[in-house]
Amino acid sequence: MHAPTTTFAQRVSVAILDKRLQAALDHASGGFLKKRAALVEALPEFEALRERARDIKDHVLANLDTYLERYEAEVKRQGGHVHWAATAEDAREIILAICRKANAKTITKGKSMVSEEIGLNEALEAAGHEVIETDLGEYIIQLAKEPPSHIIVPAVHKTKAQVGDLFDLHHRPLGYTKHLTEVSEMVNEARQVLRGHYFRADVGITGGNFLVAETGSSIIVTNEGNGDLTQSLARVHIVTSGIERVVPTLDDATTFLRLLARSATGQETETYTTLSTGPKRAGDLDGPEEYHVVLVDNGRSKMLGGAFREMLRCIRCGACLNHCPVYTSIGGHAYGWVYPGPMGSVLTPLINGIDKAYDLPNACTLNGRCQTVCPVKIPLPGLLREIRRQQFEQGITPGVIRVALEAWAVLARRAGLYHRLMRFSIPLLSRLGRRRGSLGWLPLAGGWTDTRDLPAPQGRTFQQAWKAQRGARR
């Protein structure tokens, strides 16, 4: 894995103070929320679709071996190859070997989060291949040498002016000398530059949103059409996909397609929904000569057995990011790896080790909006809590927090002691904060009160107020 050199707290501090990033995040999340909400409102079947999608995923996960074997058999029948990668390293090796055998010079890529997860671009470039991301957002962050900051809109943190500067730097040598200020000009210039790459590419790599066992097809959805040019014009097409992405039938895939675009970008459907099944057929005038699918496990088969199986329902739509108050305040880069937001805070510790990403599951308010919008009903707050519990159990939780939690546990389990302490401290805090109505400093909580005030208690404990109210009602 690509290990960040800064701490989570450092990255958060940088993000919170970055005015451009804050403006970009506000703008983007507002748009997604509104568009999604309008479409969900217009579709009375949305809730039933979520339930069906959850049931299909649960059914597939309980029979994952069988569905993968069926899918594999069907891909082979259609003339394709299936490779099984137990680890990220295995996946990189498999793909490198295919590219080597194809004598690949130029490799075009459609958007694939799995390829980010396995660190594919670095490996391909190290082996001497030229790799070009073709999704406009991915292309922009590739030029900027940055990881994606959102799983659907990877360059969401970049402003138009920054993109103009990047194009100046990277397109000048290709003969594009005009400084661009309009989005339409930038899209057009990227279109011209990338056209050349599509037609030159030896290998095209795409992701796979769904793998259909019935037909041996991989499905991708895009708005730009870049995935289609990538896979139709290269000699070799490689699909990278997680093992959990298999669905039984085309009808089942349809249920997910109805949920995915609405949840991801607030569209009824993406512009292009593409099924790819094997290489070019006899007589075909275009299409790749070879079709490979690399099924990536990388910890997923282990996840299947424990408390985190439900996480494998994830279809990578990004709705949980857009609705997360933490993500929309700090952006994707603060999370330190490829998967940000609530889904990333579960996946990153599970894939890389719960000791490697201590902060992520703890940087959550447990407000539950992610679970409310998740199209496959993943109980994300519950899973984050479970990681916290395991971190505590394994002694990963830092000392100060352990002591505080243990002290709290002692107190919270002794009602008499708790009430006595509250009857003493609530009036005290109330008196201390009487003048301002709030407290600007508290012992042992400087980190919290540095940036905010604690509203002062009103003078009575909840129990006292409750008794008084019941008394008044009687």
Place this chain on the structure above:
Amino acid sequence: MRHDGRERVLAQIRQSLGRTGAKPLQPLPGAGPRPAYEGDVVEHFVAKMREKAATVEPLNSLADVGAAVQRFLDQMHAPPRLRAARALTDIAWPESLQVEHGAARREDVSSVTPCFAALAESGGIVTLSGPDTPSTLNFVPDNHIVLVYATQVQRHLEDVWALWRASGRPMPRTLNIISGPSRTADIEQTIQLGAHGPRRLHILLLHG
């Protein structure tokens, strides 16, 4: 490289599922809900395609296609050249149009293709790749013109799958569902048409 990836992955899956071998499969009963909508499917299809920035021109007969294509290219100030899917055999092209067949080339500006079906639910045309319908015609040119018969319009995507199964045709290398011209919102969420694929999707809708 580990060559036993398949066995390792399957063994770990089975261990996690608490068994040692494969288990007989009981398919999931029931079906996914289909979004209900009222009214004529063809009208719905037209409205949905227009919503997604495609243009639709109703025609009365196949004899009108050549002239309609010519008109569209003129309007778009496109050169009078066309790459047409060979599957479209019955069309009399105007003499003024230079028509070629085959896979798309980089310099192609306009293409004309048939479709396998059309989808009213969310708006889309469905194409199958094949020797007479190369899929690059759907993606490379700036202008993609599609011939759709009103009778091809299906209510839901499940109906398209049923139609394909009933056709007895093998699954082609690629099946495309195309819902409008290519677009992107990757720079500041500003929607821009013509990202990588066609800038324009023009549908010639044949009634009768």
